[in-house]
Amino acid sequence: MVNQDLTTGDKAQVADQAQGSAESKKSASKMVTTSTAVSQVNREFQEKSTLKRAGDLELPYINIAKTPLNADFLKLVDYEDAQKARLIPFFRVGKKMRVAVEEPEDPETKSTIEALQKQGYEVNVNLASSAGIDDALKFYKSTQKYKKIEIIEKVEEGAIKTYEKEITQLKDLPKKLSEITAEEGLNLLNVAAMKTHASDVHYEPEEGRVVVRFRIDGVLHEVFTIDAGIYSKIAEQIKYQSKMKLNVVSIPQDGRYVFVFNKNKTAVRVASIPTPYGESFVCRYLPSGRKALTLEELGFQGLALKKLQKASTISQGMILVTGPTGSGKSTTLYSILGIMNTPENKIITLEDPVEYYMKGVTQSQVDESRDYNFATGLRSILRHDPDVVMIGEIRDIETAETAAQASLTGHILLSTLHTNSALEAIPRLVNMGLPSFMVAPALNTIVAQRLVRKVCPKCVTSEPISKSEEKEFSEIFENLKKVNPGIEAQIPDKIAKVHGCDACSNTGYLGRLVLAEVVTITSEMKQLILDNASSVDLIAAARKDGIITLREDGFLKVAQGLTTLEEVHRATSVLG
Numbered sequence: 001m002v003n004q005d006l007t008t009g010d011k012a013q014v015a016d017q018a019q020g021s022a023e024s025k026k027s028a029s030k031m032v033t034t035s036t037a038v039s040q041v042n043r044e045f046q047e048k049s050t051l052k053r054a055g056d057l058e059l060p061y062i063n064i065a066k067t068p069l070n071a072d073f074l075k076l077v078d079y080e081d082a083q084k085a086r087l088i089p090f091f092r093v094g095k096k097m098r099v100a101v102e103e104p105e106d107p108e109t110k111s112t113i114e115a116l117q118k119q120g121y122e123v124n125v126n127l128a129s130s131a132g133i134d135d136a137l138k139f140y141k142s143t144q145k146y147k148k149i150e151i152i153e154k155v156e157e158g159a160i161k162t163y164e165k166e167i168t169q170l171k172d173l174p175k176k177l178s179e180i181t182a183e184e185g186l187n188l189l190n191v192a193a194m195k196t197h198a199s200d201v202h203y204e205p206e207e208g209r210v211v212v213r214f215r216i217d218g219v220l221h222e223v224f225t226i227d228a229g230i231y232s233k234i235a236e237q238i239k240y241q242s243k244m245k246l247n248v249v250s251i252p253q254d255g256r257y258v259f260v261f262n263k264n265k266t267a268v269r270v271a272s273i274p275t276p277y278g279e280s281f282v283c284r285y286l287p288s289g290r291k292a293l294t295l296e297e298l299g300f301q302g303l304a305l306k307k308l309q310k311a312s313t314i315s316q317g318m319i320l321v322t323g324p325t326g327s328g329k330s331t332t333l334y335s336i337l338g339i340m341n342t343p344e345n346k347i348i349t350l351e352d353p354v355e356y357y358m359k360g361v362t363q364s365q366v367d368e369s370r371d372y373n374f375a376t377g378l379r380s381i382l383r384h385d386p387d388v389v390m391i392g393e394i395r396d397i398e399t400a401e402t403a404a405q406a407s408l409t410g411h412i413l414l415s416t417l418h419t420n421s422a423l424e425a426i427p428r429l430v431n432m433g434l435p436s437f438m439v440a441p442a443l444n445t446i447v448a449q450r451l452v453r454k455v456c457p458k459c460v461t462s463e464p465i466s467k468s469e470e471k472e473f474s475e476i477f478e479n480l481k482k483v484n485p486g487i488e489a490q491i492p493d494k495i496a497k498v499h500g501c502d503a504c505s506n507t508g509y510l511g512r513l514v515l516a517e518v519v520t521i522t523s524e525m526k527q528l529i530l531d532n533a534s535s536v537d538l539i540a541a542a543r544k545d546g547i548i549t550l551r552e553d554g555f556l557k558v559a560q561g562l563t564t565l566e567e568v569h570r571a572t573s574v575l576g
Helices: 008-057 079-085 107-118 130-142 149-153 163-170 173-177 182-195 228-241 302-311 329-340 374-384 397-408 425-432 436-442 467-483 523-530 535-544 550-559 565-575
Strands: 087-093 096-101 122-127 200-206 209-216 219-227 253-261 264-275 278-287 317-322 347-351 361-365 388-391 412-417 443-455 461-464 494-497 509-520
Touching: 008 122, 008 130, 079 087, 079 107, 079 130, 087 107, 087 130, 096 107, 096 130, 107 122, 173 182, 173 219, 173 228, 182 209, 182 228, 182 253, 182 264, 182 278, 200 228, 209 228, 219 228, 228 253, 228 264, 228 278, 302 329, 302 443, 302 509, 317 329, 317 397, 329 347, 329 388, 329 412, 329 443, 347 374, 361 374, 374 388, 374 397, 388 397, 397 412, 397 425, 397 436, 412 425, 425 436, 425 443, 436 443, 436 523, 443 550, 443 565, 467 550, 494 550, 509 550, 509 565, 523 535, 550 565
Parallel strands: 096 122, 317 412, 317 443, 347 361, 347 388, 388 412
Antiparallel strands: 087 096, 200 209, 200 278, 209 219, 253 264, 264 278, 443 509, 461 494
C-alpha cells in the first residue's frame, strides 16, 4: 500500500516531476507534429515539382498515391517488373491502358512499355512522383500473394489420380480466391473444372455463403463453399466475361465466354437466375480439344449400332437424336458426322455453340442478337450446296419445315429433339405444325438415348442375382426375344455391385455409356404416319422391325457387367 502522507518537500518534488513529464510529452508531440508537417510540405513540393516536370515533358501528370488502384489492372505487369521499371498500370479499357512512371526514359521502364505494346496494348504514359510510385508499389506488393495460374495449368495430368484427391485439393480454393483478383479467381476455377473433367460448375448462393458444385460423370459433387463477399466479385467477373449486363440482377441472363487451357479453346455456356441471396450461375464447359468418339466407344452395340451405321450411308433424309438435356445427343451426332465426313461430302453445321471442332467440316454458330438463329441460319446454309447439314436443335415450326424440305430435296439433315422416346418425335413434329405428308417421307432414323455410369473396373464385384432381380430380367428378356428371336439375352447368374475406391472417388463408377433406342422409319411406318395412326400402332410396327427399347438395352448392358440395375432404373424411370 502506498503511503499517502507526504511531506511538503515531497509534494513539491512530485509536482516538479509531473510538470517536467508533461512538458517532455508536449515537446515530443510538438516534434512529431512538426515532422509530419514538414513531411507533408516536402510531399506537396515533390508533387508540384513532378507536375511542372510533366508539363515540360508534355506528359500527363498523375498523383498515383491518391488514385484508387484496381487489382485486376495490376496483374498486367509482374510485381518484380513493375518494381524495376517503377511503373504502375492504373487504368484499362479494352486494349487502351494508362500507366504511371517515374522516369519515362529509364531503360527498364521503356522495356516494360514495349513489352505491353507487343501484347497489343495502346499505352498512355503518365508522370508520377517517386514517393507516389513507392506508395503504389506497397499496395501492388500486397496483391501478389499468389502464384501464377500458368503454373497450375502446367501440372502434370498424372499427378492427380482420383476425383477424390482433386476435390480435396480444390477445398484450398476458397483461401486462394480471397488472395487474388476476380479475373485470376475465375481462371483458377476454370482450370479446376478442366482438371476434374467437370461438365458443369454450379454456383448456388445461400444465406451467408455460396456452395460450389462440380458435375462429374453426370453427378453433382459439392466441392467447397466461399464467402458471399468473394463470390460477388467472381459473379461480376463471370458476367463481364460472358457479356451479360452487369447492372441487371433481377432477371435471368444467358451468355458465353472462351478461355484457353492446355493450348485448346474451351467455350463456357453461362446461365444465371436471381435468388434471394444473389445470382445463381451454371457454367457448362465445352472443350474444343475433345475428339469425337466412335459409336462403339459411346456404347452403341448390336442392332442399334447396325441401324445407325446403315443410316450413316443414306443419300438423303432426316436423322434425329432425342433425349433430355445432358443425355449426349450432340456427341452422338458428331459420331455420325465422323462417319459421313469424307472428301465427297460437303458438311455444314449450325450450332449453339460449336462443341467439337472437326477438320473438313464447315461449322457455324448461331447469334440470336443478330437474328442468326437455327431457322434463318439453315436457310442460308442450304444456299452453300451442302450434302450433309447438322443443326443443333429443332425448336420451332419454321426450323422444322426448313429441315424437312432440306431432307426432301437431296440433303441429309441431322438434328436433335427433346422427347422421352424415339417414336415420340413423330407426334412432337406434328404438334409443332409440320404436316404428316412432310414428316413421313422426310424421316429416316430416330434415336433416343440416355447416359448411365459405367462401373469402376478396379473395385466392382459380381454378386449373385436376387429373386426379384431375376424376375425383372425374365420379364424384360422374354419380351425382347419375341421381337428379336436370335438375340443373345441370357439372364445372368451374377451382376455388378459397386463399392468405391480411390480410382472412382468412392462412387463405384467411372465414365459413362449410352443406352440407345434406334428406330428406322420403314415403309409401313411411313404409311401409318400419313394415316395419323396411334402411338400403339407405331410401336407395334417398330417392334416388328426389331426395335430394342432403352430399358431393354440397359438390362443387356447390366448382363454384360457394364453398368448396374440402379443406374438403368435411374436413367429410364420416366419411361415406366
